[in-house]
Amino acid sequence: MLSIEDIKQGRSMxxxxxxxxxxxxxxAAFGRQVPVIGFDISESKIAELRRGYDSTGELNExxxxxxxxxxxxxxxxxxxxxxxxxxxPTPLTDNKKPDLYPLRASSETIGRNLSPGSVVVYESTVYPxxxxxxxxxxxxxxxxxxxxxxFTVGYSPERIxxxxxxxTVDKITKVVSGQDQPTLEVVAAVYEMVVTAxxxxxxxxxxxxxxxxxxxxxxxxxxxxxxELALIFDKMNIPTSxxxxxxxxxxxxxxxxxxxVGGHCIGIDPYYLTYKAxxxxxxxxxxLSGRRIxxxxxxxxAEKTVKLMIEADKPIKGSRVLILGLTFxxxxxxxxxxRIIDIIEELSSYGVVPQVxxxxxxxxxxxxxxxxxxxxxxxxxxxDAIVYAVPHAAFKALTPDDFARLCAxxxxxxxxxxxxxxxxxxAIEAAGxxxxxx
Numbered sequence: 001m002l003s004i005e006d007i008k009q010g011r012s013m014x015x016x017x018x019x020x021x022x023x024x025x026x027x028a029a030f031g032r033q034v035p036v037i038g039f040d041i042s043e044s045k046i047a048e049l050r051r052g053y054d055s056t057g058e059l060n061e062x063x064x065x066x067x068x069x070x071x072x073x074x075x076x077x078x079x080x081x082x083x084x085x086x087x088x089p090t091p092l093t094d095n096k097k098p099d100l101y102p103l104r105a106s107s108e109t110i111g112r113n114l115s116p117g118s119v120v121v122y123e124s125t126v127y128p129x130x131x132x133x134x135x136x137x138x139x140x141x142x143x144x145x146x147x148x149x150x151f152t153v154g155y156s157p158e159r160i161x162x163x164x165x166x167x168t169v170d171k172i173t174k175v176v177s178g179q180d181q182p183t184l185e186v187v188a189a190v191y192e193m194v195v196t197a198x199x200x201x202x203x204x205x206x207x208x209x210x211x212x213x214x215x216x217x218x219x220x221x222x223x224x225x226x227x228e229l230a231l232i233f234d235k236m237n238i239p240t241s242x243x244x245x246x247x248x249x250x251x252x253x254x255x256x257x258x259x260x261v262g263g264h265c266i267g268i269d270p271y272y273l274t275y276k277a278x279x280x281x282x283x284x285x286x287x288l289s290g291r292r293i294x295x296x297x298x299x300x301x302a303e304k305t306v307k308l309m310i311e312a313d314k315p316i317k318g319s320r321v322l323i324l325g326l327t328f329x330x331x332x333x334x335x336x337x338x339r340i341i342d343i344i345e346e347l348s349s350y351g352v353v354p355q356v357x358x359x360x361x362x363x364x365x366x367x368x369x370x371x372x373x374x375x376x377x378x379x380x381x382x383x384d385a386i387v388y389a390v391p392h393a394a395f396k397a398l399t400p401d402d403f404a405r406l407c408a409x410x411x412x413x414x415x416x417x418x419x420x421x422x423x424x425x426x427a428i429e430a431a432g433x434x435x436x437x438x
Contacts, residue, residue: 001182002082002119004189013037014190015081017106019045019071021056021264021334022123022158023087025169028059029194031067037077038069046071055362057333058162078113083190086110086122087158089264091337096271098127100134107135111142114151119178121154121187125269127213127276128206131155132179147179154178154187155205157212162263163332174199177208216269217287222256223266224290227297230258230438234304241421241437258438259420260301260389261294262328262339297438298342304436305343305385305417306350312434313412314384317351322383322406325390326358326366326374333360340389341370355380359394381406385415391422400424400431407433 006012015037016027027038040046045055049071052061070077078084088102103124110120120139122131136147145151159172174195178184188199202208230240240258247253261267270291274284306316328338344354356366357377366372383406388395400423407414414433416423421437428435 002117002186004186004193007034007083007190008193010034012082013080014083014085015039015078016085016087017078017110018086018088018102019049020087020089021058021162022160023085024049024054024056025058025160026085026087026123026158026194027069028063028067029169031069033193035068035070037081038071039073039075039078040071041073043073046073055333056162057331057360075109075113078110079115082115082118083186084110084114084118084120085156086120086124088124090124090126090268090272091264092268092271098272098275100126100130103130103135104138107138108142111139114139114143114145116145116150118151119154119183119186120151121156123156123158125157125212125216125265125272126209127272128209129276131205131209152179152183153205154183155208156187156191157208157215159215162334163329170194170196173197175202175208175211176200177202177205179205213269213273216266217273219256220261220266220270220294221286221290222254223259223261224293226256226258227293227438231300234438239425239437257420258297260297260339260342262337263334264328264336267294267337267339295339295342298339299346301387301417301419301438302343302346302350305347305387305415306352308415308417308434308436309385309412312415314415315411318353319351319384320353320355320380320382321347321385321387322377322380323354323356323387323389324358324377324395325388325392326356326361326372327390327392330391331360331393333362335361335365335369343387343389344370344372355383358390358392360392377406382409383407383414384409384412385417387417387419388423389419391420400427400433403428404431404433 014030016023017039019038019040027036030036052064086106088106091099093099156176161167174191176187176199178187191199233240248255270287274287277284326340327335347354355375356372357375363374366374403416416428416433416435418437425435
């Protein structure tokens, strides 16, 4: 059985499979303690990391220089590792069903290069049962080894919050699990090397899998409630942000705010749970209701934009609307599953010409993923309306006068849509524009 001393003394190595938002910070944390094998199938990503550049923005050059990660695309290098951590993404298919292909492919790769006595720990968000019922058979088939005899598995859900420099991997309690008690103790001891916040030993792998998937499901539902309240208050002409500020004076009021729910966690994870629930004959109602509300917010914001432009005497067909921000959240470059695209597509259906500016997003990714050409917001002015969609730090310097200049067209008043209620309503209106916040 693998021991923690084997790892600490360098007799056994740790490998991390998948070097994205989750895997790279984790590999770096371990790499500050022991040498680590960092495996990814992307040759361009490995080349960047070898040069000291992290395209996700989670780690800077100094962070990467301070850790001992051997970056590689050679899967055979996994044979050198006895503790393998899998951090590949678990996205959705077009019909919102779990897409387990990355998990299948990584498990096949690991299985073909699995050494006897190894421990394989999955961190990818899944529905309960995936590790033991889906991944283990693949590992066994590809390796010819028997789980529980020749190798063991564990599960430790990731809790990375992209762009968060405070709640880093070492400062968040780590839930760990193993298929048996000896494996659990090894998994716990390995993570305790780097997680100063400590570990929580779940009673089983399925418990740990379920705990992860409900973390984001709970958050999704709380945001859905705020979004539904925002829809109600908008019809009543009551500012939602002011209602929430007043309600927040009560000590036990949960401080959630309305907004778009995108990215590769909150907007995806609930579908993993509902898929499993439906497969065993239970049809979720509350979870899917919350998902429908959140998935419809982009369309609602676009429709509101068009209505306000009409009220401001703006022509709709051929009008130009500046979208400030494309990424799924502020101050990260990730555009995967961004719900800003819902606003863009709905505006386009009205004949509006959306113009997208985002200093954090990569132009090539926007072009490849969504067919969008990013622009310089000042070079493209004037606009008929501005949708302040993602409050990047880079946008904080924009003043009400800047918004007014960007909207300085000959027809009607400029319209400013403040998706996350970050701007000063009075100042925007004093500058001569129409203002609306979700």
